[in-house]
Amino acid sequence: MKMTNTITRRTLLGTGAAASALTLASPGILRAQSFPERNIEVFIPTREGGGADRNFRAFSSIWKEKLGTDFEPGFYPGASGRVGYEIYMGKSEPNAYNLIFGNMGPEVLNWAVQPPSFDINDYFYFGRVDTDPCCAFVGAESPLQSIEQIVEEGKKRTLTVGTSRMAHPASIGILALGEETGASFNLIPLSGGKNTVAGAVTGEVDFSVLTSGSVISAGDSVKTVLVFGENRVGDALDNAESINSVYGMDLPEMLSARAFGIHRAAAEEFPERMEVLQRTFKETFEDPRLLDAYVAARGTPEYLNQGGVEECAQFVKDMLELGERYKPLLTGA
Structure with missing residues (x-):
């Protein structure tokens, strides 16, 4: 016997009632299915x-396919990243359509040196893209061609050191070295990686400190003399040794780590949207095209390193502790 389904007013009402019950019982499911319905704005504080x-552009070029929408970046440089965070926390709506993409190392150190106007617990990082150790380097034509020469010269006179911003893991690294060896270093904030590299190349400063990925991108115009962490790329950083191995120190690894962050209120009010963001973020890392995009954007493949909420939270905790420990060196530099 062939069974047919005839749609009547009763069955239609029954179907509608069931759908309504599903909507009431699982609003999060339906909201997750419709998220995102428009582009996502990303605040970049550089x-x-x-x-x-x-x-950001390398990662989002893949992530947007997983998420099914595009990203609209806005750039807010100034005050070592503070401007971008103040605008994000003060003016953007906590609805999961507004994210921040920051460099956790130097930007969290900012809060240790001088607290922001907002509560730092009102946002959190959920997606780390990379971990990039900091290093010290000289211009290729510099008379100082080793860290030993730099330390010896620093004991005779105060050396000028270019840094992208004062509150930076690289700044802590070189100031800690000066404290350990008795060499005198004067940090000069040069506003950004390009200027910091240029400062060393042109001789505007005696040498510079920066995240090593940017130094690798500078090629033969610079020479790396010390890494404030593990040298995972060998000759790309001129086989420079770590500060701990050269000077017998126990300094924690000084890293920059770029990550996406979100208002805590957005994650709490829209957990289904948060789940979509985290799931598609992970899917992006599983896509082999990401590495190609990252390398094409002059990224160092060894530094591409996924991290979630827990990893980011631990990094923030470590940075705040380092900032408190070295605050006198940073504020008195």
């Missing part, structure tokens, strides 16, 4: 064209 911008 200038356009810098390392964070290149990193």
Whole structure:
């Protein structure tokens, strides 16, 4: 016997009632299915064209396919990243359509040196893209060609050291070295990675400190003399040794780590949207095209390194502790 389904007013009402019950019982499911319904704005607290911008564009070029929408970046340089965070926390709506893409190392150190106007617990990072150890380097034509020469010269006179911003893991690294060896270093904030590299190349400063990915991108115009962490790329950083191995120190690894962050209120009010963001973020890392995009954007493949909420939270905790420990060196530099 062939069974047919005839749609009547009763069955239609029954179907509608069941759908209504599903909607009431599982609003999060339906909201998750419709998210995102428009582009997502990303606040980047550095200038356009810098390392964070290149990193963001490489990652978002794959992520947007997984998420089914595009990203609209906005750049807010100024005050070592503070401007971008103040605008994000003060003016953007906590609805999961507004994210921040920051460099956790230097930007969290900012809060240790001088607290922001907002509660730092009102946002959190959920998606780390990379981990990039900091290093010290000289211009290729510099008379100082080793860290030993730099330390010896620093005991005779105060050396000028270019840094992208004062509150930076690289700044802590070189100031800690000066404290350990008795060499005298004067940090000069040069506003961004490009200027910091240029400062060493042109001789505007005696040498510079920066995240090593940016130094690798500078090629033969610079020479790396010390890494404030593990040298995972060998000759790309001139086989420079770590500060701990050269000077017998126990300094924690000084890293920059770029990550996406979100308002805590958005994650709490829209957990289904948060789940979509986290799931598609992970799917992006599983896509082999990401590495190609990252390398094409001048990223160092060894530094591409996924991290979630827990990893980011631990990194923030470590940075705050380091900032408190070295605050006198940073504020008195």
